[in-house]
Amino acid sequence: MLDRYLDFTQSSFGKQVASALGLPTPPRLERAEVGYATMPLAGKKALVAADASATATGAVLAALQQLGATVQVVPGHAGFAAVKAAALNTAVELHSEGGETEVIAPVIVFDATGVAGTKGLKQVYELFQSRLRRLAPNTRVVVLARAAADANSVEAATAAIGLTGFVRSLAKEIGKNGSTANLLQVSKAGDAWLAGPLAFFTGPNSAYVTGQVLAVGDAPKGAVAPAHFNQSLAGKVAVVTGAARGIGAAIAQILAREGATVVGMDRPAEEGALGATMAPINGVGLALDVTAPDAGERLASELKTRFGGADIVVHNAGVTRDKMLRNMTPQLWDMVLDINLGAILNINERLMQSGLKPGARFVCISSIGGIGGNAGQTNYAATKAGVIGYAEAMAPILAKKGMAINAVAPGFIETQMTAMMPAVNREVGRRVNSLAQGGVPQDIAEAVTFFASPLANGVNGRTLRVCGQNWLGA
Ligand SMILES: NC(=O)c1ccc[n+]([C@@H]2O[C@H](COP(=O)([O-])OP(=O)(O)OC[C@H]3O[C@@H](n4cnc5c(N)ncnc54)[C@H](O)[C@@H]3O)[C@@H](O)[C@H]2O)c1
CATH class of the missing domain: 3.40.50.720 (NAD(P)-binding Rossmann-like Domain)
Known part of the structure; x- marks a missing residue:
């Protein structure tokens, strides 16, 4: 079935008519045209930030390195020290984010696994608020939280669930240009299995997935982490x-x-x-x-x-x-x-x-x-x-x-x-x-x-x- 309105509003004439009449103009979604590459984020920038007490940043950086991303950071952000420390441990090279006129990296990963209480949540606000006007179309935002059951205080459990509301609302706000925001609720055992979900949620394969919460935990007995991402089903x-x-x-x-x-x-x-x-x-x-x-x-x-x-x-x-x-x-x-x-x-x-x-x-x-x-x-x-x-x-x-x-x-x-x-x-x-x-x-x-x-x-x-x-x- 054809969506004629979508096709119409994606022509330049249609876009003008829709905007003059105040009608919605659905964004063009970038979908995968070929299979996963060996390193799906090779040649792409990923902006990584964390809250000051985040505990999964090392795993995030290791996963992004495996995916081939060039990691950008925000030295002025409250959680920068956590990112820097994790980068030292994982030997991941960090690059400072571009100037205030530059378009934001097409992938943003925020490790909010240490967020507790309202002060913790403010760090998420600070990272995103000043950048949303400069988001490129089809940007992928992934926020990581610990599962509420893994949280070690009432404040942490409260903030972990608070993040679900944040991500769902963010997704509604940035969907207009085809961008998505999703939350990974990672248990400690899930840190080792982050690369695959990040490959999916930061790529064109998840173009129509937004505002979702997915739990990542331990793998079934005998599972082996993929060494690379292309042809992962060969022989199956x-x-x-x-x-x-x-x-x-x-x-x-x-x-x-x-x-x-x-x-x-x-x-x-x-x-x-x-x-x-x-x-x-x-x-x-x-x-x-x-x-x-x-x-x-x-x-x-x-x-x-x-x-x-x-x-x-x-x-x-x-x-x-x-x-x-x-x-x-x-x-x-x-x-x-x-x-x-x-x-x-x-x-x-x-x-x-x-x-x-x-x-x-x-x-x-x-x-x-x-x-x-x-x-x-x-x-x-x-x-x-x-x-x-x-x-x-x-x-x-x-x-x-x-x-x-x-x-x-x-x-x-x-x-x-x-x-x-x-x-x-x-x-x-x-x-x-x-x-x-x-x-x-x-x-x-x-x-x-x-x-x-x-x-x-x-x-x-x-x-x-x-x-x-x-x-x-x-
Ligand atoms: N299209 C949507 O928007 C949508 C939304 C939510 C869920 N789904 C689900 O996605 C699945 C696929 O839906 P679709 O939209 O492609 O439907 P479709 O009707 O186009 O295709 C369904 C296929 O299932 C086959 N099928 C039906 N009964 C069968 C049977 N007894 N044995 C073997 N094959 C049988 C049909 O012959 C057909 O090829 C369904 O489970 C549907 O409920 C679809």
Whole structure:
């Protein structure tokens, strides 16, 4: 589905008309056109600041060094001594920020892991307030906090949560030029796994992710940190359900871009479209309904015989059958519950017996509708919220086996599913977010690929909204 208004306002004539009429002009988002580079931030500046008591700055600098960034600092800032001390330990070269007329570095990372009380929060204000007018389009802001549970005082716990409000509001303020702000809540054990999340949140791969909070902790047993970032899925086998079109097809393509061999599954009626999606990525099509009684069995045996098992399983197949609950038939209820949730549980249960390789990663597709709820979507929202609960409940079980599971909750994404919405709802869905536009299937695929890769080794049991900070369920 085309967003004609977005295209119009991105022409110079359209921009003038929109601005004369006081209408929103959605920014042009920079998305990844190729896979991750070996050092994704090579040739880029990253401005690093910290609060005076920050405890993750060494890990941040080491991660940015691994990503290839040129690190800039603000010598006059209250937390500068902490950054300098960390740089000495990690042997990272620091460069002073440019003058007051210069555009700010396109990546800003603020280590606020030591922030406590209102005085601590003031240091965040001081860094950002004077720089926001000079932000380049598509700037990436990442703030780090300690998880409130790890905080060693009431003041620290208060400020750690205070930062979530700060980042969510900052994201709403800077979205107008395509910039994003996200918060990583890092436990001490998560410091070692920061490079991957920083690669994702500072790059074009997270163009439609803003205003979000993601917890980073320890990795599952046996996980190995990636030595570099390109082709991180080389040699891996990934299953994607509902892969014939829409978001599932994009997931298959982006997983393949990072080196995975993809087994795409879809309903037998979609066999032709599935073949057309799989051919250019040298993938394997499997015409199989996820709700078929033998779906898990057939998938497991296909994986075992052809590849010896799967490394990645993406549960993307999903349908909507909207009706007010008072009018909903049991058939509509059952269909949505069976496809969107029941099939995930059944297939995973079978795959856990055999059909997986060591260190497997699961990614499930939820929806912001499951978080905020929608009138007419009791069936759909029950499944999409259920997916979030499932990922949370399975994470500790899988971690013990060296595996991990996460979920992605899309907002309004331009696909056949949203093309079928009534026009007014569609237009509202597109605009009521910080980036004033709908996402594209690639945005979801990038987040799924992040979770499927070693970049997300420190993330387990979490749900990441990819929604441009949609106000629904916020
Ligand atoms: N498009 C959005 O804005 C949006 C928002 C939130 C969540 N989602 C979720 O993203 C996922 C993909 O959505 P989409 O927009 O690409 O939808 P889509 O309708 O374009 O594609 C869904 C795919 O799943 C397949 N599928 C449906 N039932 C199946 C079954 N029983 N067995 C195997 N395959 C089956 C379909 O044939 C189709 O190829 C869904 O889980 C959906 O709920 C989408």
